[in-house]
């Protein structure tokens with residue numbers, strides 16, 4: 426089969442590799458029909474090289490048609506249309522049964538002391554071959570796969586794999602009071618979906634912050650009050666002015682960080698290199714594109730007694746945190762990988778109804794053949810050609 430494989434920093438290729446087969450009675454094989462490229466994949470593309478081997482197959486946002494099932498897989502059958510959650514979870518351990526599927530005790534990667542294994546996401550998360558491929562072996566398939574109806578286009582359901590549950594969890598964890606205010610930092614696919622979910626769940630004010638003009642425009646068109654982080658010398662003061670002088674009730678950090686410690690400054694420059702020049706310069710001067718500053722900004726922005734919810738991935742082991750400010754402001758912090766399965770019952774009715782309240786059908790900007798994956802990674806990272814969400818079609 427053909428599959429997207431990691432070959433080095435900024436180097437993904439479509440390789441011919443052996444077809445996957447059923448290895449355990451709890452496995453299934455699916456023929457992939459759509460597979461998203463995620464901001465998390467950009468971390469692999471950019472800096473997580475030490476944890477990934479050349480040839481590892483990427484991708485954790487797949488859906489498709491069941492080709493084969495192991496003996497213990499009974500809730501799906503050959504020919505069913507299914508979406509595959511990005512976390513691999515068993516459904517019956519203590520963590521899974523309390524809705525913490527991202528901490529599944531059956532698939533935890535003990536060698537690295539991390540939580541549940543993930544599809545296509547480095548040795549830290551089990552080095553499981555991913556779903557940007559023609560075929561995918563799905564471990565723990567007696568539980569994970571979400572059966573979806575025939576008929577509507579793939580885009581209706583694809584985001585159940587990651588974007589929708591991640592955004593849903595971020596907003597739930599943000600604990601926005603009814604009619605209250607929430608600011609979302611970063612308006613990539615995750616951040617923008619957070620703004621849509623927050624509106625849907627009844628937030629009174631939704632403020633979105635980014636520095637890429639098209640992304641700000643997309644959110645504005647959805648009724649989000651947008652703030653260009655590069656355009657204000659006193660960004661915190663500006664957001665406070667929008668929220669009765671207090672700051673938003675909750676802040677969601679949907680930026681994340683790709684590195685920590687000494688490499689951070691260098692990374693900031695490399696990231697800035699992917700933005701249009703003027704935007705990048707302003708960002709470095711004012712906002713700092715080094716991604717720990719996004720978290721620190723969230724802590725500064727949120728009102729006293731408010732909640733900061735992190736969906737952006739952080740990886741630093743000893744990141745310095747502003748403890749005085751966090752303690753003094755009496756903040757609540759929540760974070761983590763999405764527990765995908767936990768939120769599916771809430772989300773399924775929203776994607777199956779005619780009205781498409783979260784706008785998933787028009788969410789992707791690019792649907793391209795699997796063979797063009799290297800180009801898809803490049804335009805998504807460099808934010809070129811209007812790339813916002815890229816979906817690969819094997």
Ligand SMILES: NC(=O)c1ccc[n+]([C@@H]2O[C@H](COP(=O)([O-])OP(=O)(O)OC[C@H]3O[C@@H](n4cnc5c(N)ncnc54)[C@H](O)[C@@H]3O)[C@@H](O)[C@H]2O)c1
Nearest residue numbers: 464465591611612613614615635681736737738761762763
């Ligand atoms: N928790 C989870 O389960 C989960 C799931 C999926 C993705 N993620 C993470 O969410 C994050 C976002 O993913 P995405 O797919 O939206 O990717 P993305 O890279 O497209 O989004 C990041 C956005 O942040 C913006 N940004 C960068 N620096 C900023 C700054 N200083 N201030 C404001 N905005 C800034 C970028 O312009 C971009 O629009 C990533 O870290 C990804 O790994 C987490």
Ligand SMILES: [Zn+2]
Nearest residue numbers: 463465486587
């Ligand atoms: Zn993802």
Ligand SMILES: [Zn+2]
Nearest residue numbers: 515518521529
């Ligand atoms: Zn489990």
